[in-house]
Amino acid sequence: MQEKKHLQLNDLDVYKVSFSLSNYVWSKVERWDYFAKQTVGIQYVTAIDSISANIAEGFGRHGKKDKINFYRYARGSVYECLNWNEKSKVRKLLTQEEYEHVFAVLQKLPKMINSLIKLTNDNLSV
Secondary structure: OOOOOOOOHHHOHHHHHHHHHHHHHHHHHOOOOHHHHHHHHHHHHHHHHHHHHHHHHHHHOOOHHHHHHHHHHHHHHHHHHHHHHHHHHHOOOOOHHHHHHHHHHHHHHHHHHHHHHHHHHHHOOO
16 A cells, blocks of 8 residues: 655645745845845845745644635735835836746746645645
8 A cells, every 4th residue: 555645845836936936036136235125125025935934834734724824825925026026127126037037927826826725725624
């Protein structure tokens, strides 16, 4: 009889994608000047980090409702990041290419998070 493999956090594509994006944004923000870092940068990095952090926290929770709640927080952070990404472009803190890269990934994440919510909802009883 084959042993059942337990799902690990790093098995979730949505976690890997959001974690990678947060490190990408960090690498851009850390080069900004002091004023940009202290105003937009800190909030942008905090918001982008909270996507993967909330997915991780939800993954570690026991109850279905608790897990889904954290996944919803992660989804909310995606929309906050769209705001910071837009401000970063308008204020010329990101190049067009950097902006487009972040934007493209942020556009995919809500659907990925919704799939995780559905998977959790369908496969956990409580």
